[in-house]
Each structure stands twice: as C-alpha cells, then as structure tokens.
Amino acid sequence: MTKTGELQFFGRGDHVRIGTIGNKPLDNPYSGNVAEICPVGALTDHDFRFKARVWFLHSTDSVCGGCSTGCNMRIDHRDGTVFRLQARRNVEVNRSWLCDEGRYSFHELGKGERVLSPLVKNGTGTPAQATWDEAARAVDARLKEIGAGAILGFASPSATNEALYLFKQYLGEQLGATLIDFRTDSEDRRVTEEEDDVLRHRDKHPNTMGALKLNLASAELGGIDGAIRAAREGRARAGVIVYFKPLVRREGDAEAEAKIAELVRSLEYSVVLASHHADWQEQASVVLPVAAWSEEDGSYTNYQGRVQLAAKATDPGGDILPLWEVFAMLLHISGAESRWMTPDDVFATMAERVEAFRGIQLDERRWPGALASA
Numbered sequence: 001m002t003k004t005g006e007l008q009f010f011g012r013g014d015h016v017r018i019g020t021i022g023n024k025p026l027d028n029p030y031s032g033n034v035a036e037i038c039p040v041g042a043l044t045d046h047d048f049r050f051k052a053r054v055w056f057l058h059s060t061d062s063v064c065g066g067c068s069t070g071c072n073m074r075i076d077h078r079d080g081t082v083f084r085l086q087a088r089r090n091v092e093v094n095r096s097w098l099c100d101e102g103r104y105s106f107h108e109l110g111k112g113e114r115v116l117s118p119l120v121k122n123g124t125g126t127p128a129q130a131t132w133d134e135a136a137r138a139v140d141a142r143l144k145e146i147g148a149g150a151i152l153g154f155a156s157p158s159a160t161n162e163a164l165y166l167f168k169q170y171l172g173e174q175l176g177a178t179l180i181d182f183r184t185d186s187e188d189r190r191v192t193e194e195e196d197d198v199l200r201h202r203d204k205h206p207n208t209m210g211a212l213k214l215n216l217a218s219a220e221l222g223g224i225d226g227a228i229r230a231a232r233e234g235r236a237r238a239g240v241i242v243y244f245k246p247l248v249r250r251e252g253d254a255e256a257e258a259k260i261a262e263l264v265r266s267l268e269y270s271v272v273l274a275s276h277h278a279d280w281q282e283q284a285s286v287v288l289p290v291a292a293w294s295e296e297d298g299s300y301t302n303y304q305g306r307v308q309l310a311a312k313a314t315d316p317g318g319d320i321l322p323l324w325e326v327f328a329m330l331l332h333i334s335g336a337e338s339r340w341m342t343p344d345d346v347f348a349t350m351a352e353r354v355e356a357f358r359g360i361q362l363d364e365r366r367w368p369g370a371l372a373s374a
Contacts, residue, residue, distance in 0.1 A: 001198060006024060006026045007019075007034070029198075030097060030098075030100060030199075032047075058077055058078060059076050060077065060311050060313035061309075062074070062310045062311055064085070064105070065102075065105065065206045066105040068201045068205060070300055071087065071098055072093055073085050074087075074088050075313040075314075077294075080317070082109065082294060082314060085106055087103075092304075093308075099200050101200065108249075112278075114320070117129050117319040118130045118319065120135050132329065135288060139271050139288075142269055143240070146269060151171065151175055151236070152227055152240075153171035153172070154240070154241045155216050156182060156242040157187050157203075157207050159207060159244065160298025160299055160324065160343070161214070161307070162324040163298065163323035164182075164207070164211055164216060165214055165349070165350050174336050180216055181216065181221040182211045184223065184259060185252055185256050187205060187211075204248045206302070206310075209302060209303055210300060210301035210307075214354065214356075228262055231263060236267065237268040241263065243260055245275070245278075264283050272287050289319060290320060291316050294310075295322070296323070297312045299347065324340070
C-alpha cells in the first residue's frame with residue numbers, strides 16, 4: 001500500500017519470523033495499519049499496549065476528523081476516555097485503512113484546558129460565569145442592538161453540517177448578517193488536494209466541503225484576512241466566531257490561530273465558541289463551551305461530497321453543549337420557529353432546503369459511511 005517495503009519474512013517453515021530489512025524501524029505514514037491487521041496479535045501498537053482490555057471497551061462508529069478524506073473509523077472508548085481508533089471498511093472512501101495522523105489524532109483532545117462553562121464579561125470587563133440562558137439572551141440582545149449590517153460570522157470547517165447550517169440560519173436568516181466566512185488558509189482550494197496517493201489530503205478539516213455546500217464562503221470577505229479588514233475598518237463591529245483546534249497539526253496552524261485572535265481583538269463585541277481554552281479568548285466579550293469531535297452526533301461532508309455520520313462516543317462533561325444546540329437555542333431565544341430538538345431534526349431540514357443534502361433519508365443515514373450526496 002505504502003510502497004515503502006520495510007517488512008519482510010525471515011526463515012522458513014516453523015522458524016519463520018517477521019522483521020524489517022536491515023533492522024530499520026517501520027516508519028511510514030500508515031504504519032499503524034500493520035498492528036491492526038495482524039491476524040494473531042503478534043504485532044501490537046505501542047500507543048495502545050497495556051492501556052485497556054479490549055473486552056472492556058465500547059465501540060462507536062464514526063468518521064475521522066483529521067482531514068477532508070473522511071475515513072470511516074471506530075472509536076474504542078470507556079468511561080469517557082478514548083483509547084484507540086480503528087479503521088472501518090468503506091470501499092468508496094478509505095477501503096480498510098487509516099493514516100497514522102488520523103489514527104492518533106484523538107490525543108489532541110486531551111491536550112490543553114477545556115472551556116467548561118459560559119463566560120460573559122460584566123460591566124467592568126471581567127469574565128464571569130453565567131448560565132446558558134443568561135449567556136444566550138445577552139448575546140442575542142447585544143447582536144440585535146449592534147445591527148445586522150455590522151455583524152460578522154466566522155465558522156469552522158471542523159464543525160458538523162448540522163452546526164454550520166444553524167450557524168447560518170441564526171446569523172444570516174434570523175439576524176440578517178451578510179459577512180459570513182470560514183476560511184483561515186485557502187481550505188476551499190486545499191480540500192481536494194492530495195497529500196499522497198493513498199488517503200491523505202492537504203486540508204486538515206473534516207467538513208470544508210460541507211461549509212462550501214452551505215455557501216459559507218463569502219466573496220465579500222474572501223477569508224480571515226477580509227474579516228480582519230472589515231473589523232478594523234468598522235464595517236464589522238460584532239462577531240460570532242467558532243474555533244476548534246486542529247486534531248492533526250500542520251505548518252501554518254499557529255498563524256491561522258493568530259489571525260483568529262487578531263480578529264477577536266479587532267472587534268468591538270465578540271462571541272467565541274470553542275472546545276479548548278486559549279489565551280487570546282480572554283479578549284472576547286463572551287466565551288461559550290462547545291463539544292469537540294467524538295462528543296456529539298452529526299455529519300461531515302468529505303472532499304468527494306459524500307455525507308457521512310459521525311456518532312457521539314464520549315460525554316464532554318461540564319456545561320458543554322454541541323455547537324448545533326447552541327445555535328438552536330439562540331434561534332429560539334431570537335424568536336425563530338423552534339423545530340430543532342435533535343441533530344436528526346436539523347438534518348431533515350437540510351434535506352428539505354439545501355440542494356447538496358436533498359434526497360438523503362434519515363433511515364439511510366443510520367448506516368454510517370454509506371451515504372453520498374444526491
């Protein structure tokens with residue numbers, strides 16, 4: 001598969017053994033597959049070895065959040081902890097393989113401090129904990145006070161289709177904002193660029209194609225640089241910004257996060273929805289805690305335009321909510337028709353109203369990884 005040829009059989013008959021040529025280490029971007037497919041368990045994964053008994057683990061079918069390929073995988077977890085990721089067969093996407101970047105990407109979830117409860121700055125500019133109802137009402141009231149023409153929305157291509165749809169419904173349809181984007185680094189061009197001839201793509205987000213299908217790429221803004229200009233020029237006074245730290249790190253991530261921080265600093269009023277804490281969030285007017293990958297039900301659209309279900313495996317704890325639920329709450333508080341009680345409700349609405357999702361039935365969606373957009 002990788003054409004690197006490290007492994008070899010040595011000896012004959014009952015003396016045969018597996019090794020590497022010249023005792024060189026097995027080191028390629030897909031080495032984790034060797035342990036996964038070993039038929040007798042003689043080859044093991046150092047990352048998982050002695051961590052847990054496999055018969056104590058629970059398994060949840062999901063989709064990799066590490067790049068735009070959307071490899072089908074299984075999350076093995078117990079008591080709220082993810083222990084390993086295993087490939088799940090889908091001949092149309094990843095066959096039976098995972099790259100190492102995706103296989104070990106879950107470790108990023110445990111790095112850094114989580115945002116656990118809503119934080120709203122009081123009159124003195126000091127962040128104070130608030131209930132979800134208090135925070136949501138404060139956000140909706142302030143955004144309406146500033147007005148649609150001065151509101152900016154900046155989404156994340158790591159969010160689910162359901163979350164992105166309600167993000168646009170709230171900011172675009174309910175509040176009337178037109179300055180909406182999600183691109184920090186040419187994701188719209190990278191989404192179909194191959195990193196190798198096996199599985200990996202250069203875009204390290206699971207749902208860039210979903211964001212494009214939902215028309216979240218603003219020609220007026222043209223990405224994060226245009227959003228920063230709009231804020232500096234006063235065209236955008238308020239902003240609602242979704243940020244998920246990447247599960248697979250690459251060169252340029254620090255610069256992209258720095259630009260998000262610059263956007264927050266440039267706005268008069270900013271609402272940041274994030275799963276993990278970062279120092280720059282202290283500049284935000286409101287910080288809202290949202291679930292990360294593996295902590296919510298939803299769907300992603302991969303580089304092929306294939307819509308796939310990623311099921312919830314673990315509970316994030318605290319006052320953390322799925323991103324789609326936050327925007328459903330804001331829509332309800334803002335006076336919109338309240339029709340979204342589950343991610344399935346949101347998906348059903350998208351299937352009715354959005355061309356890219358039209359024709360996909362909810363009962364079919366229950367077969368993870370088996371869906372292609374109409």
